[in-house]
Amino acid sequence: MNPVIPLMLVGTLFGFAVGQTYISKYTGIILANVYQSFTTGDKKLFYESVFKGLGVIGVSALFDSSIQFIVALMGWNWRKTLCFYIQNVYFKKSLFYKIIAFNDNIDNPDQRITSDIDKFTTLLASIVSNCITGPMVVIYYTYLCYTTIEWYAPLIVYAYFFLGYFVNKLVISPMVSINYLQDKLEGDFRYLHQRVRNFSESIALFNYSKNKSNKPKRKTSDASTTLRKSDSVDFSEESADESTVINRKNRTPFTKTGNTKSSISEEKRKKLEEEFLVEERQAKIQFESLLANKKRVIFWNFGLTTTSDLFTYLSPLVNYFIIAMPVFFLHTKSALLPAEVTVQSYNCIMLASGFSQYINVSTNISDLAGFISRISSMIEVCSKVLNDDSYETETSSLNEKDGSNDSLNQEIHVNTTNRSIRLNQGENIILDDITYFTPKGNQLFSNITVCIEKGKNLLIMGPSGSGKSSLIRVINGLWPFFKGRINRPESDKIFFLPQQPYLIFGELEEQILYPLSKKDKRIPKKQLRELFARLDIDYLLDRENFIKKSAQINDLTHNWLNSLSPGEQQLISIIRLLYHSPQFALLDEATSSIPQSLEEKVxxxxxxxxxxxxSVGHRVSLLKHHDNLLRFDKYKNWFFEEIDHNQ
Known part of the structure; x- marks a missing residue:
């Protein structure tokens, strides 16, 4: 960012502060003239004072609004600079993934980049404004109090507000940690509801099936237990929640009939029903923690506001005490004229208001300290992870001496002391004595030495959680937690498809182009339809065209993740793969949600x-689409074998 801009804003703010401070002097003079016109009956003086007052008030209002405008621009400019700086680091070398997957020192990085930076820069601009205008008022009205009263006037005001500062400081110190915790809890609560939004359909389906299974069964075999028609329970879906409550302890159904009161209270019934939804219970627990800490914030703010307001509201009494000193205590004057009292009182009040700005800012400083801690820790962790070589994998290109053909007859040299990924001409992928680990340091599989030939598909199978997907991450260069050497093609020749497809906000064309954008390349409409037709989902293009023509508010082209089935999402991800046509594709159960007929076509x-x-998968049907099998077992053993399609 150009440093001239913030300097110009600060300079302009300083100029407006000087103007506002100077023009405010005439407000006291005008008030004195108005009071004098009342005591003398001078009508002309009254009208002159009113008209001059309108001009002074207009100019003062213009200065005040201009200061607020500059403060808003300063906050906007600082947010722009800070947010761009953190985002540039956050998206560098996939840092956003590393600090979430490998580092647990940062909670809710999204909140820190968005909400925390916004609040921090807004508060900081406000504090800077008060720190500029406050000294102006203090210096100028110190001089006026000294000249219109005596030396003791500014001295008493100084002593009074320094006392207020130290009292407020005692209250502020504990609030820093409390506000820090509050911001964390707010972020956790927001993230929980974000997960509910993202997985709303799954949650609803799970709980719908659970509620259906919890319905009581109607007994018809025993006549003595058969309900009369007037007392029968409505077992329809619409009334199931109102008519039946299950005691989760002994699984006893409580029914509410037409003529009989419920055996439990309405409050108890609702409480039991609330226990059914896991997400609601988690949200309540999280919200209760948030509210408990918020209560602490409210009580501490009450103490801080009380002390701040106490010193603010007592300032007029201190003001009158100062004016009264020459008359009642020092006996240097027998009385004061009304106009003289007005000017002296106004000057003391303005001097007190200059100090009041610092006292009132103390509340913002406690909030600011919490934001500073969260944002600075975010920058610190980002910088640490970015410069940590343990999270990086050495990548180099093979020269002619090393051999670039990667043929099957090439000797594989074991290298257990280093980890590196060496890029070849794209013929094969060779794992050279690979031992890999979890981010916590737990060893998964060791000494894997295999050659994945170009044109021969490899299937990786094994128990769930054994480390199949982790090996894919290692090959792709996403995980640096391994020993040995990987020899593979350039990154742009390898494409990765996860089980849960990543769909961006945008049109179907943009989904297929990703990670490119429409600025980089375009897909002709005819080619796009051919791609979708090959996997029998060209109807999605018609749906998109209908949405565009009807101009629906709920534009599905910007929210495909919530409008497509898991199978449709995987098919779009596969079309993305077919469009880019890399030399190697890493599929981590990327066909698990589509029919086997379409899987075979893919x-x-x-x-x-x-x-x-x-491929990483569990389906036996995948075997016929692959040439080799890398099989893992639960004892950390691995086996590489050729698949015999003749059996």
Whole structure:
């Protein structure tokens, strides 16, 4: 950012502060003239004072609004600078993934970048404004109090507000940690509801099936237990929640009939029903923690506001005491004229208001300290992770001496002391004595030495949680937690498809172009429809066109994640793969939600496009689409074998 801009804003703010401070002097003089016109009956003086007052008030209002405008611009400019700075670091070298997956020192980084920075810069601009205008008022009215009263006037005001500052400081200190915790709890609570929004359908389906299974069964075998028609329970879906409550302890149904009162109170019934939803219970627990800490914030703010307001409201009494000193205590004057009292009183009040700005700012400083702690820790952790070599994988290109053909006859040299990824001409992927770990340091599999030939698909199978997906991350360069050497093609020749597809906000064309954008490249409409038609989902293009033409408010082209089935999402992700046509594709159960008939078509099309696929999956049907099998077992053993399609 150009440093001239903030300097100009601060300079302009300083100029307006000087103007506002100087013009405020005439307000006291005008008030004195108005009071004098009342005591003398001078009508002309009264009208002159009123008209001059209108001009002074207008200019003062212009200065005040201009100061607020400059403060808002300063906050906007600082937010722009700070947010761009953190985002530039946050998106560098996939840092956003590393601090979430490998580092647990930062909670809610999204909140720190968005909400915390906004509040921090807004508060900081306000504090800077008060720190500029406050000294102006203090210096100028110290001089006026000294000249219109005596030396003791500014001295008493100084002593009074220094006392107020130290009292407020005692209250502020504990509030820093309390406000820091409050921001964390607010972020956690927001994130919990964000998860409910993202997984709303799954949550609703789970709880709908649970509620259905908890319905009591109607007994018809025993006539003595058969309900009369007038007392029968409505077992329809609409009334299930009102008619039936299950005691979760002994699974006893409580029914509410037409003529009989419920055996439990309405409050108890609602309480039991509330226990059914896990997410609601989690939200309540999180919200209760948030409210408990918020109560602490409210009580501490009460103490801080009380002390701040006490010193503010007592300032007029201190003002009158100062004016009364020459008459009642020092006996240097027998009386004061009304106009003289007005000017002296106004000067003392303005001097007190200059100090009051510092006292009132103390509340903002406690909040600011919490934001500073959260934002600075975010910057610190980002810088630490970014410069930590343990999170980086050495990547280099093979020279002619090392051999760039990567043929099957090439000797594989074991290297257990270093970790590196060496980039070749894109023929094969070679794992050279690979031992890899979790981010916590737990070893998964060791000494894996295999060659994945171009044109021969590899299937990785094994128990859930054994480390299949972790190996994919290691090959892709996302995980640096391994020993040995990987020899593979350039990154732009390898494509990764996760089980949960990533769909951006945008049109279907943008989904297929990703990670490119429409600025980089465009897909002709005919080619786009051919891609979708090959996997029998070209109807999505018609749906998108209908949405565009009807101009619906709920634009599905910007929210495909919530409007498509898991299978449709995976198919869009596969079309993205087919469009980019890399040499190697890493599929981490990327076909688990589509029918086997379409799955077979996907592997057939990939073969036609010369895409070599490394799949992670559990389906036995995947075997026929692969040439080699890398199998893991629960004892940390691995086996590499050729798949015999003749059996």
């Amino acid at each position: 592997y057939q099309i990939a073969k036609e496009l010369n895409i070599t696929i490394i």
